[in-house]
Each structure stands twice: as C-alpha cells, then as structure tokens.
Amino acid sequence: MRPRSSLGLAPLLLTLTVACSDDAPVADDEGTGVTVGNETVGATAESGESIGEGDGDGDPGDGDGDACAVPCGDDCCGDDEICDPNTTMCVLDCGDDPVCGNDPGQCCAAGEVCFAGGCITPGDDCQPSTCATDTRSVCAIGEVCDPDLGACVPDLADNTCVFTPEPGVFDPVPRFTWGARKVRACDDATDCQTEEICDMGTCAVTWPHIDPEPDDVPTAVQSVATPVVGDLDGDCIPEIVFNSFAPPNYLENGRLRVIRGDTGAKLWTIDDPAWHTDSAASPAIGDLDYDGVPEVVTPGEGRNLLAFAADGTPLWKSDNYSGSGKSGGASIANFDGQGDAEIAYGRAVFDSEGALLWEGDGAQGNNGSVGKLSCVADIDNDFRPELIAGGTAYDFSGTVGVDFTGSTLWSNVDHGGDGYCGLGDLDVDGVPEIVVVRSGWIDVLDAVDGTTVASIQIPGGGAGGPPNIADFDGDELPDIGLAGGDFYVVVQYDGLNTLTELWRADTKDGSSSRTGSSVFDFDGDGRSEVVYFDEWYLRIYPGVEPDCALMVPGPECDGIMTDAEVLFIDINSSQTRSEYPVVADVDGDFKAEIVVATNNWSGQGNIGDAGIEVFEDRLDNWVATLPIWNQHTYHVTNIDAKGGVPIFEEANWLFPVEKPENSYRRNSQGGVENCAPDLVAQDLEAVGPCQPDLTVRVRVCNQGCLGVGPGVEVAFFEDQAGLLGTVLTDGAIPAGACEKVELTVPAPGVNPFSVSAVIDDDGMGEGALNECIEDNNGIGPQDVCPSIG
DSSP, rough: OOOOOOOHHHHHHHHHTTTSTTTTTTEESSSSSSSTTTEEEEBBOOOOOOOOOOTTOOGGGSSOOOOOEEEETTEEEOOOEEEETTEEEEEETTTSOOOSSSSBBBBBOTTOOEEETTTEEOOOOOOOOOOBOOOOOOOTTEEEEETTEEEEEEOOOOOOOBBOOOOOOOEEEEEEEEEEEEBOSSSSSSGGGGTEEEEETTESSSSSOOOOOOOOOOTTOOOOOOOOOEEEESSSSSSEEEBBBBBTOOOOEEEEEEETTTTTOEEOOOOOOGGGGGGGOOOOETTTSSSSSOEEEEBBBBSSSEETTTOEEEEEEEEOSSSSOOOOEEEEOOSSSSSEEEEETTTTEEEEESEEEEESSSSSSSSSSSOOEEEOOOOOOSOEEEETTTTEEEEEEOOTTTOEEEEEEOOOOEEEEEEEEEEOOOOOSSSSSEEEEEEEEEEEEEEOOEEEEEEEOOOOOOHHHHHEEEOOOSSSSOOOEEOSSEEEEEEOOOOSSOOEEEEEEEEOOOSSSSOEEEEOOOTTTSOOEEEOOOSEEEEOOOOSSSSGGGOOOOOOOOEETTTTTTTEEEEEEEEEEEEEEEEEESSSSBOEEEEEOOOOOOSSSOOEEEEEEEEEESSSSSBOOSBBBBBBOOOOOTSSTSSOOOOOOTTTTTTTTTTTOOOBBBBBOOSSBBOEEEEEEEEEOOOOOOEEEEEEEEEEEEEESSSSSOOOEEEETTTTEEEEEEEEESSSTTTTTTEEEEEEEEESSSSEEEEEEESOOOSOOOOOOOOOOOOEEEEEEEEEOOOOO
8 A cells, every 4th residue: 555645734725825915815606616816716516526727737735726536535546546445545546456565566467466565477387396305396597486376486585595593502302202201200300301391200291202003013112223314205394214123133123114204193114024124224215216206225134125115115125145244224326327226235236126236245334243334436536436335445337237247446454444434525635535434443545546544543442433524623624523432532634644633522332332423514603513322312512612612712622522511412322233313304394403213122221212303493593404314324415305316426525516515424504504584474465355254365475595394373463453363384485485374363343454464473473483584574564355335
C-alpha cells in the first residue's frame, strides 16, 4: 500500500489568503462555482461533482477548480489508482489481481506473476528437488526451481552472506538417541549424561529416545562400528546406517540397520540369519551401478561382503577373499574409470555384483586384529586409482569384465608393514604423503616410491587408530591426529624428515588402543576440532590448546590437553575397536551433527547407553557440512552428496583449486566458508473469504548462501488481536529459493485486519537460526480483507 500526502488544509489556506485581498472569492449563489474577481471557476454540477477546468495541475484542493475523478478522504487518486475504503488511502488499481510488493508496489502484466515482492516472467517448468542431499537443478544459472510455481525463478542467493560464530562457543545437546538406556542412579544431574535430569534417584532423558519395537530385535542394540550417513530413499533426509549385535558375539550375529537421521525412526532392519553381518564392521554407501540410487555394502559373517539395495533388499554375497582379519570396512571407488563402481576390502577388489576381481599378496590394511581398512587414491598420476593397504600400494590396469588385473606398485615393511592409512599433502608441495599407523608408530611414506620419510612413536604406547589429516592449529598446514592406548596425540610433519608432537590428551582405551576419530571445523575459525570417544567418554577437543592460540601463549600452553581445556565431554561407553564418531548433516538442515555408536555390555566400557546417539548445537553455531559420510575411509572427494561415486575422483589434496580439502576423515563446509541463511518474508496476503475464518499466506525466501531445513517457524500477527499463530515450513529452503506457508484461524473480529509475519519466530520473539542479517525477517503490518457492507 502506498500512503499519499494529505491535502486537506489546502482549501482553508487558500481561503485565508484570498479573503484579505480585494479579489476575495465569493460564493456563486447558483452553486455554479466560486467567483474570483469577475471570473467563476470550479463550476459544480447538480450531482456535486466538480466540472470546472481549473489550472490543470490535478490538485482539487488548491481552489482552482481542478476536477477529482476519484476522491479519497482528503486525497485525490491518480488515473492508475483506486480508493481503499478501509483506509481511505489511494492504492494501485490492479483489477482483480492484488498489488505486487510495497512502497509503491506494481501491477503485474499478462504472463507475469508476483514473486518475492516484484513482477517476474516465470522460466521453464521444473520439478523442485533441490535440498540438502540434492543440489542439482534443471534451471539455468542464476535461477532456482520454485515449488509453488513449478517454474524456474530468479535465484535470490547472496554468496557474501556469512555468519561467524564465536570460536569455541557451542552447546552440544542430544537430538535423539536410539537403542537401550543405561539405568544410572543419581543424587543430582551432575551424575548424569548431558541434558539428563535426576528424577527420583535415576537419570532420565529430556530428549526423544527411541526403543526398538518388540519385532525389531530389541536385544541387538549394541554397536561397536563406525556408522555411516547418506540419503538412501531420496527424501532429502539422510539416513544413519550401522551394524548392531546382541552380546557376546560381536564378530558375527550382526543386524544391519537403517534409521532416519532426523528422528531415529526405523527404515529397515536385516534380521534374516542368511544375511547377518560382521557386527564390528562399518558399512559403506555408494551408487554402485550409477542408477541414481545408492547401495549398502558391509562385511558379512564369513570372508565375504554383503550388498543391499536402498530399501533393504538383499542383492548379493560376494566371493570369498583370502587372508586374515575381519571387521574394518569397505571402500567404494571406480578402479577402471568406466562402467560400474568397484569395492575394495583390504587388498581385495570386487565388482559391483560381488565377483572377486583381484587380490594382492602384501599388506591388507590391518593394524593388528580389529579390522581391514584400505585407502583409494591416484598417487602416480596415471588417472587411475591405486589401493593402499598398510605399507603396500597396489596398481591396476585393464577393464573390469575384460582384462582387469593388479600388481604391487611398492611395499614398505617398516614397523611390521601393515597398518591403517590416510593421505594428504603434508608439506603442501602438490604431491601427497601417505600416513600409516602401525604397531605403535606413526610413519609418513613418500607416495611415489613408498619410502619412509618420517616416523614417531605413539606416546604412551598402543597400536594406534586410523589417522586423521587436517589443519588442527590454523597454520594452513595439515597435521596428523590419532588415538593410542593412553593418549590422543596430534603431530606435525616438517616437510623434511621429522614429526613433532603438538599436544596430547589423556584417554582410556586399554581394550583395543586402535579407536578412530573424526575432525571438523565446527566454528569455522580455520582450526579443526577433534571428535573422539574412548571406553568412557565422548570429547570434543579444540585443535590447539586455548592458551597456545593467544597472541602471547599463556601458561597452559604446555602440550598437554586437559579436560579443563576440552570443548565438550559427556558420558559414553564402548569396548572399542576401530570405530569413531562421524560428522555430517544427518537431518537435512544443512548444519553439522555428530553421530556416535555406543555399547555397554563389556567390562571395559559399560557406563553409558547402547545404540546410536546424535548431537546438535543448541546455539546453532556449528557451521554447514555435507549430508554424507559414506565409509570409514571417507575424505570428501570420494563421494557426492547423493551417494554418487565419481568416475574419476579428484585428488582431495588438490581440490578445490582455490582451497584444497587436503584432509582425511574430515568433513567439509562446502561452498562459501561460514555461509549463512538470510530469511525474509515476501508477498503477504489474505487468501479467500476472510469470514468466518481468516487465512493469511506469506512467501519465505532465503536470500543467503546456505539452505535451511524443514520446520522453520513462521509467526503471524494482527495489530489488535496480537499473535494469530505459528506454522512450520514444510521442506528445505535452499539458498536463493522460497516456500509459501499459510495459517488459518477464526477471524479475530470484523474486517479489515492489519496483519504481519515474522520468519524464524516462535511467536514470542525468539528464533532458532543464526543468519547473516537478523533484522529483516518481518513484513507488515499490511491491511487485508476489505470491510463488509
């Protein structure tokens, strides 16, 4: 609505002015006008309408007799306006269509629609599918698919929209837990897990907890393997895929389970004994046949792999592999650069239907006896990936189904030869190094010839877990982090021949001394945090000791990370194998969550719950991340957000060119660092009759560069009635896109109404999301619904 300036004082001022002159106006006795001097102007017809010529300035209030075709209160509407009887103000005349936008608004032409406050011509028809797990679009660059119009519209995203949280300030809380609760006695809440309360002497949850139904094998809830995350059913909400077991046999008797990442609700469970799994093994997710739908592969009870369709249908049992060792996890990649993807497990390679293609005779990616883990990367620049298992690299040639074969590229037998691998460009020279953790040592190998270039013993002993590679201290050089038996340790390579310890932290892992960890820069400050659990506790370590991050290092910068310096600690229990927590967007909200597998049946770790726990940040300070973590050896470039396996994988130490990932077992923000949403309200209107019910609708648009998940709260208000109610957005709103929401309530009185809407508002002025601009979420008040009668 466009307000018009009042002209009500003009006739009075004119009268006062001319009354003092010799030519003061005199009323025409016949009602035909006003006489000024000898001239009559502004003649009036019997109907009372002005018919005089005047001076042509269009102002009927200046006393010169100009005509007013559409009087409106003290105003006179223009040719393209009508008078709003509710407000006695002039508004644009758009016929049967509402005015588009505000101040002054516009009328849309034929073929145009009102979108986000302006008239546009919709583009091509489209089917909206873009969400956290699917960023593809049929629309042209600069356009997005609008779900309400079913057409391509201008992309409103602003890639400069960022929100930078205060470093280290976040508040992890459980989003949900699944499995069996540990009954813990308590005197107060300090005896309980984070966010539990002490209720009549027993710790009780304050979040949704899901117990498996009686027909869902409720005894098999122990989980001692790394879970994986991916959207199996294509509904834009990732799933959590994991193996579970009933004690005491944790190498067999496994049930592969899939639950929703947002609620923990069951999708499917494999309970057929013919398809039981190695319950201590980590599954892998990937689209093996490139049909757009991922499959799940996991080690079986025997010396084979099992594959399942996205809906849980068993697909195949692989040929048997040779060699010792079980558990661990498979890695999915395309080894011949064509056709279907292949699966590597240890030193063996299988085709997409489980046939054994080739198996080496050197190391197999096992650091003792808790599972095979091998890495896949092109380390010799031949545009084909190699397989790295411990201290052995295997090379391949030929085509699957024709003449595919492998050979040993090099073998390094230092410190026992076999071990757990990771890859990264540690000295940032464009050539990767291979990190192998084996028999209590951290070794850095030259990727070209496999020679050892640097070594350091793991402090406190222990065989050592799978390594993380990431920038822990913010110096733009990758570091190495891993767990031993008594310490978590971070070391740095000098680019020559030396590994130097940066810090260590006390842990408790006497059972396996081979647990893994994940890393992620939760607060976007350039330093990766560590997510790690031992037999008793889950911890989030800062990448560098807080006192070491000061301009002048403080007294606690001593290389010993104490629990007083950690960012988060909570009760957790595990007998420990090679498992670790993973970081991914598990609920489709574009933000990071932590997924933890737990177990409590053994004597080593039995103080916590058993099953799956998902943590999120109550303050919404955790930055964005990808909606996938598809396998134990995850490293961002090995998979896309939908579970697609690249034909030719980019080298993670070189991609993207402007700022390479150069990390291993670390998830990425993706896109713009610290990218944030910017939610605005557009196109507020009433829909249909306003009595006896009032329906108001608004378009929620995201002008930021980060999407938001479903369930954003939108509050509607009426000036006299106050809060009308709140509604939730239905789907994800990616950057640049919009979604309409509406609310229907009993009409709060008689027409007209003055309504407004505020995005990300619970009706009490509180929001849940951090945005780059926080004061542009509202629209209105706006008058709707003309008075009746």
